[in-house]
Amino acid sequence: MDVDIIISNLTQLQLMSRRGNRLTPDQQLTVTRLRKETPAPVLAHFDGILARDRKAVAEVRHGVCSGCYLRLPTSLINGNGGLLTTCETCGAYLSFEHEESRADMAMASA
């Protein structure tokens, strides 16, 4: 399964988890579907972080994890070989969607 899809699923799940039980029936169906699509070990880690009231998916901006606001090692930012990456400090799954250096690299390799 594509890492980008997993991250996008987790981002949606995280958003909806913040609404607690105020989800509409449609949203509840979406949550059920997204959880089914997500690999079990990923979901377990995700739920574990959310249970501690922390960000389970953190955007990376300018090399900084938005979950713990600490700078990430360059090695982590530059190459994860398409694998799901977690922050070594806070454990959040890292989303590189808005990371400029990543975007530049993607354009360069395209």
Ligand SMILES: [Zn+2]
């Ligand atoms: Zn972090």
